[in-house]
Amino acid sequence: MTFKRLDEVLPFFGMDFEGIVEQVNKETNKQAEEIMANTNTYKGIYAMHKYWGKKPFNEISKFIEKYTMPGEVVLDSFCGSGVTLIEALKANRRCIGVDLNPLAIKLAKVSMTAVDIDEVNRQFKVITKKLKATINSLYEFEYDGEPTLVTHTIWKNDMPIEVWYSTNQSKKKIREGIDVDITMSQHPLVEAKWYPTSQMFENSRINVGQNQTVADLFTPRALVGLSLINDEIKNIEDPNIRDVFKLTLTGTLSQASNLVFVIRGRKRNEGAAPKAEVGSWVIGYWVPEEHFEINVWNCFENRFKRIIKGEKEINELFSNRENGYYENNVRLINGSATHLQLANDSVDYVFIDPPHANRILYLEQSLMWNAWLGLDKTINWNDEVIVSEAKQRKEKNAKNYNQLLDEAFAEISRVLKPGKYFSMAFNCLDDNTWIDTLNLFITHGFEITDIVPLEYSATSVIQDNRKNALKTDFVLTFKNTNNRGQESTIFKNDDLQLEADIKTILSEHPEYEVYNVMNALFERTIPQGFIYKVSRIVKVCADNMS
Structure with missing residues (x-):
């Protein structure tokens, strides 16, 4: 059994699609700081x-x-x-x-x-110096006469339909996907280090298919970026600080995977096309028919900010x-x-x-x-x-x-x-x-x-x-x-x-x-x-x- 859309997978878990979307919208808008009285949000x-x-x-x-x-x-x-x-x-x-x-x-x-916070920050700078440019190179190419850095790619039916990118003059521009996006994602020019190919348990309830592996949850480009980070973390000498970065990596995985769904239809002007927004990993290993591929370095850096x-x-x-x-x-x-x-x-x-x-x-x-x-x-x-x-x-x-x-x-x-x-x-x-x-x-x-x-x-x-x-x-x-x-x-x-x-x-x-x-x-x-x-x-x- 394979689910393609959010409204197909959630009823299988006894969950309401409209309720999920409403809840996700609240989270994304940061409107729901607390869900019960007398409790504090996670921070x-x-x-x-x-x-x-x-x-x-x-x-x-x-x-x-x-x-x-x-x-x-x-x-x-x-x-x-x-x-x-x-x-x-x-x-x-x-x-x-x-x-x-x-x-x-x-x-x-x-x-x-x-742990020593200064040492954690110093180690992040070391990793940044060694890997940021290399990982970003997986997302860089010249488009419309200027160098660009892809930050988000929306995939649907294995095709890139929308790409967000930055330039020297603009933090965010949007264009349609093109053939080079497929090539860059599926055939990265940088060789991957070790990454897991562990077999997953076939379980339709969490949408794991027959012979599915952990690596199948990521694009080849994401596997390269994540594997480089993982390999560099192994070089950290202090075991406690090394564990901090191992958790940073694992916290990065879901947002760098194919599990991030697309939210559409919020905050749009009447008559305008639905605007795409970034969702998150909801449940199980469901890969939405329409999903994001997000720049691995950005995912890692954002997770590190939470970790610190x-x-x-x-x-x-x-x-x-x-x-x-x-x-x-x-x-x-x-x-x-x-x-x-x-x-x-x-x-x-x-x-x-x-x-x-x-x-x-x-x-x-x-x-x-x-x-x-x-x-x-x-x-x-x-x-x-x-x-x-x-x-x-x-x-x-x-x-x-x-x-x-x-x-x-x-x-x-x-x-x-x-x-x-x-x-x-x-x-x-x-x-x-x-x-x-x-x-x-x-x-x-x-x-x-x-x-x-x-x-x-x-x-x-x-x-x-x-x-x-x-x-x-x-x-x-x-x-x-x-x-x-x-x-x-x-x-x-x-x-x-x-x-x-x-x-x-x-x-x-x-x-x-x-x-x-x-x-x-x-x-x-x-x-x-x-x-x-x-x-x-x-x-x-x-x-x-x-």
Whole structure:
């Protein structure tokens, strides 16, 4: 199955095309600085890299402060980019992060390691001096009697239909594509260094076709530019600064790929032709029928500006800490949540945000990043707690997901001190997944103490436009009581009572959205040992909300 247009691919994910375009327009216009009240947008550290599924740092910090004291140990065994760890370290807690994704561990490490900013800037100048002219030469030629530098090429059906370029007198001019654009993009005159040709998992859900490779996501010209940068980064002696530039490169990849769609139709005068604007990497590995190819050096330079802002914040937070602060307070493990390399009763608090079934295919959607860093060969794909539709991963079904999540919970029960707390962010509309997850807690001796919505801190295309999606996760918090004699949570199939409960809630709070109603219901019913089916809650809410 191959999708060509945005309005074809998004419904496959249960997402609304008009909603996506509206959301992208808001992002591009910078009109949506915040999507939920009482939260902050991603900036600084958290804007350095486009890692999947980041959670609102200021909300997570509240859980850390509520359930721990300074000096205690916080564990996140699905740590991703390290949001929980960063907030724990900022609050003078010790932290342990575990993740199967090598890129996640590298990003978390960089985000907590203060480096010499002057040296980072000096190294960027070295790379600029060595590579900028060479990479730009891939986009330079004489047009209309003057030297030009191509900044953006719009491709449609493998043909360049529009080219943006600069000259000595103008920052931006636009022309139609010509034959030389094809030659320059497909047959660059500079030889490429090493680049990844890793095979991707065939998966129509994220639009990966049979025998598709990571290299297929880029034009030959982009591969040359990216490979030159990657090769030069290997020469950086300081390992911490080298990692900063590795993340700069991986953050560059999506915008330098063929995954950047074209936005048309905004801000045009009546009767004028639709104006093209730059979109971004939306989801999966969908190559739009009409997409951008952007000058690789510009992508790298723009990403570096974001990275340096993040590094400045990291330095402000951690550069004045005592010598050895990182070694004494941070432990990162590239491994599985199902086999924690930790002692019994060694952790004071756990906050996790595990994959929610098949909602985000973390490892598959990180393959492009890991492959460029040569890290994809080290991944233990079998241990990923995920449901995947990839043809080569048929074993990654709901049964395997529940089994591995059960093992991860057992490990948390083992390492978490008795009487301490365990919080999990959760977002799912599948009835069986809800009931199975709640009963996993019970099986391993956890008793629920709190359930609250976790509001998102920044615009997310996926989170806000999924059909019947919750605009927030729930955070379920449990106490490690080792009480394994609790009754299992069951479904209550009473539509009349459910409708009456929802009408009561909405009459008291007419402004409530679906997730607010769910939260109110869960607070009442989970302690009583039952929940209503989530699918029914959504349906009854839809019928009763104006």
